[in-house]
Amino acid sequence: MPELGTKIKKSFRHIDTITAFFVAVLLISNVASTKILDLKILTFDAGTLLFPFAYIIGDILTEVYGYRRSRKVIWLGFISALVMSLVFIIVGKLPAAADWPFQEAYNNILGLSVRIVIASLIAYLAGEFSNAVIMAKLKVKMQGKKLWVRTIGSTLIGEGIDTIIFVLVAFWGILPNSLLLTIIISNYVFKVAVEVLFTPLTYKIVALLKRKEGEDYYDKETNFNPFKLEN
Numbered sequence: 001m002p003e004l005g006t007k008i009k010k011s012f013r014h015i016d017t018i019t020a021f022f023v024a025v026l027l028i029s030n031v032a033s034t035k036i037l038d039l040k041i042l043t044f045d046a047g048t049l050l051f052p053f054a055y056i057i058g059d060i061l062t063e064v065y066g067y068r069r070s071r072k073v074i075w076l077g078f079i080s081a082l083v084m085s086l087v088f089i090i091v092g093k094l095p096a097a098a099d100w101p102f103q104e105a106y107n108n109i110l111g112l113s114v115r116i117v118i119a120s121l122i123a124y125l126a127g128e129f130s131n132a133v134i135m136a137k138l139k140v141k142m143q144g145k146k147l148w149v150r151t152i153g154s155t156l157i158g159e160g161i162d163t164i165i166f167v168l169v170a171f172w173g174i175l176p177n178s179l180l181l182t183i184i185i186s187n188y189v190f191k192v193a194v195e196v197l198f199t200p201l202t203y204k205i206v207a208l209l210k211r212k213e214g215e216d217y218y219d220k221e222t223n224f225n226p227f228k229l230e231n
Contacts, residue, residue, distance in 0.1 A: 012213050015065060019073050022057045025050055026077045027084055030120060034109050042186040052194035055158060056202055058131055059151045064209045066217030067136035071226060074128045078121060085117040119169035127162025129226045131155060136219040144216070147206065148199050155195040163188045 033047025054077070062070040092111040096103040134154040142150065167184050175183075210216045 010215070012065065012215065014209060014213060015061075015069065018057060018061060018209075019076065022054060022061070022073055023077050023080050025054045025057065026081055026124070029054065030081055030084065031110070042190055044183065044187050044190060048187050048190055052155075052159070052191045053198075054128070055131055055155050055191070055195060056151075056198055058128055059135055059154065059202060060205055060209065062132045062135040063139065063147065063150070063206050064213065064215055064217065067132055067219045067222050067224060069217075070132045070136075071129075072229060074125070074132065074226075075229065077128070078125055081124065082117075082121060085112055085120075088112055089114070089117070116170050119166045122169060123162045123166035125226070126165055127158045130161050131158030133224050134158070136222065136224070140218050140220055144218070147203060151199060151202055152192075152195055155192055159191040159195070160188060163191065 029047035029049075029051040031047070032050060033045040035046040037044060037046050037049075058070060058074070061073055088110045089112055092107055096106075131154045134157055135150050138150045138153065163184055167180055167187070171180055171183070
């Protein structure tokens with residue numbers, strides 16, 4: 001029996017699985033982004049094919065479980081991406097075996113520059129937290145109605161912040177301004193389009209989780225400070 005006044009933390013069956021998918025999408029998209037795709041209409045890094053799903057998963061987390069739990073997942077993704085990037089950089093700097101002929105290939109694909117890592121991590125935090133805060137506040141204001149407005153609206157802001165910060169921090173002064181603008185617009189349009197396209201699936205997953213978990217959290221008294229990690 002818990003002591004009087006002790007808060008009982010509610011346990012959930014599926015939040016760990018969703019968290020694992022979120023982190024996996026984030027890390028895989030970061031590695032895939034080392035290849036640049038030319039699809040005639042749009043030109044962008046390959047990570048953009050997968051990265052929008054991090055926002056979709058983030059929307060689902062915030063809608064069902066609330067901002068406080070999303071905040072922890074966002075930080076877990078940040079730490080995972082940071083560790084991955086540091087390991088890639090350190091391994092690239094360590095001496096290769098004399099008979100291993102792939103050092104140059106490794107450096108070209110996984111030899112991340114410090115500037116790219118910083119740009120990616122800052123953009124990720126700014127975009128994901130913007131997305132989660134907007135989702136949570138709109139849910140309260142709209143009394144849980146019109147989920148599509150919240151998912152698409154939060155993505156418009158979050159993905160916009162993410163894309164602009166990453167491109168400018170990573171490539172300002174390296175690429176021509178006209179190309180920077182093209183990359184920003186191409187990435188942004190594609191990411192938002194993915195969110196819109198998968199809105200029906202988001203509805204189904206959200207409804208399923210709310211029913212299975214018995215949870216539909218409203219952040220009415222939540223502290224939205226991104227650095228406040230405790231429940």
